[in-house]
Amino acid sequence: MGGLYAVGDIHGHVDQLVGLLFQVGLVDADGAWSGRESTLCMTGDLVDRGPDGVGAIELVMRLQSEALKAGGQVACVAGNHDLIMLLAQRFPKQKNRQGTSYYKIWQRNGGRETDLELLTDTHIEWLRRLPVMLLVRDRLLIHADSLLYHRYGRSIDEVNTRIGDIIARDDLDGWDILMDEFATREAFIQRPGGVRVARSFLERYGGTQILHGHTPISAVTGRQPAEVNEPLIYADGLVVNLDGGMYLGAPGFIHRLE
Numbered sequence: 001m002g003g004l005y006a007v008g009d010i011h012g013h014v015d016q017l018v019g020l021l022f023q024v025g026l027v028d029a030d031g032a033w034s035g036r037e038s039t040l041c042m043t044g045d046l047v048d049r050g051p052d053g054v055g056a057i058e059l060v061m062r063l064q065s066e067a068l069k070a071g072g073q074v075a076c077v078a079g080n081h082d083l084i085m086l087l088a089q090r091f092p093k094q095k096n097r098q099g100t101s102y103y104k105i106w107q108r109n110g111g112r113e114t115d116l117e118l119l120t121d122t123h124i125e126w127l128r129r130l131p132v133m134l135l136v137r138d139r140l141l142i143h144a145d146s147l148l149y150h151r152y153g154r155s156i157d158e159v160n161t162r163i164g165d166i167i168a169r170d171d172l173d174g175w176d177i178l179m180d181e182f183a184t185r186e187a188f189i190q191r192p193g194g195v196r197v198a199r200s201f202l203e204r205y206g207g208t209q210i211l212h213g214h215t216p217i218s219a220v221t222g223r224q225p226a227e228v229n230e231p232l233i234y235a236d237g238l239v240v241n242l243d244g245g246m247y248l249g250a251p252g253f254i255h256r257l258e
Contacts, residue, residue, distance in 0.1 A: 002038030002072055004137050004257045006231075008213040008242030009043055009079060012050025012112070014059055016252055024254045031059075033066035033074075040067070041136050043213030044079025044143040049110030049247040053085070054118040061126055078130035079143040079213065080182035084109060086127055086167070087175060089116055096176050105179075110247070128167050131160045133205065139257065140207030144214040145188055145241065147201070148181035156205055185215045188239045198238040209238055209257075216245035225250035 005024060010017050021027040026035040046060060047053030064074040088106035095101050103111075133149060133156045134141040142149065153159040166174035188198040188210065198210060217232045218225045220241065225248035232241040244252045 002036050004039050006041040006211050006242050006255045006257060008244050009045035010056050011045055011048055011247040012053040012056050013246045014052045014055040016246055020252050020254045033063050033070060035072050037071040039073040039136060041141050041211055042076040043242055044077045045081045045213060047085050047115055048081040053112060053115040054123060057123050075134050075136045075141060076130060077134055077141055077143050078132050081109060082127055084179060085111060089119060094172060132163050133159050135206050138208050139211050140202060140205055141211045143212060144182055145186055145212045146184040147187045148184060151181060154204055188235050194235045198235040209240060211240050211242060213243040215241065216243050216248060217241055218245050218248060229253050231255045
């Protein structure tokens with residue numbers, strides 16, 4: 001069994017990600033998978049705010065295929081930016097409950113016109129099939145540091161199925177609720193109950209440690225994004241924040257889990 005690695009929200013910074021993966025030996029000089037039986041966990045938010053969201057999608061799709069052939073794995077969950085881009089693509093003129101079009105919401109959240117122009121049916125189908133929770137080598141991989149998952153089920157399969165159904169049915173009421181839920185964060189860093197909340201979350205969904213992105217580490221610690229080059233491990237080691245804040249100008253990092 002190879003190494004276990006994790007990286008946070010990419011937001012279209014493809015070249016930066018490839019450079020980080022090369023540094024730890026997961027890709028070669030041509031950007032092809034070289035991690036053999038290693039596993040890479042990704043917290044979603046592949047698109048928006050950065051230069052090449054579709055390029056990020058294509059990179060992850062390719063690395064998933066190459067890693068699988070080599071006996072490795074690239075595990076990726078959907079982030080809220082990945083989902084809102086799907087809404088903007090399919091229902092650009094439809095409005096949410098507050099009267100704002102999904103297209104406008106996507107733009108306000110860093111949506112890039114070039115991404116929608118380059119998005120193909122293959123990309124869309126891949127995004128629609130992304131899970132929102134995964135258990136990878138006893139680590140619980142999610143996007144948001146939020147309890148939103150409780151609304152959709154008491155198991156990973158149930159949560160993935162129910163949210164997948166909302167996406168598949170184009171359930172706009174369901175979409176509105178889901179995107180509102182994704183606005184919540186910092187569930188596991190509450191004082192004094194964060195450890196208790198994290199432990200309860202793991203007891204419900206499984207795993208020994210939560211891996212998430214969604215909330216830039218600099219926003220939690222007050223450090224400058226350029227100074228963030230490692231994960232934030234908190235809640236007595238039960239939770240790992242991997243969002244290095246690439247879109248804020250941070251260098252990014254690949255975290256190797258013990």
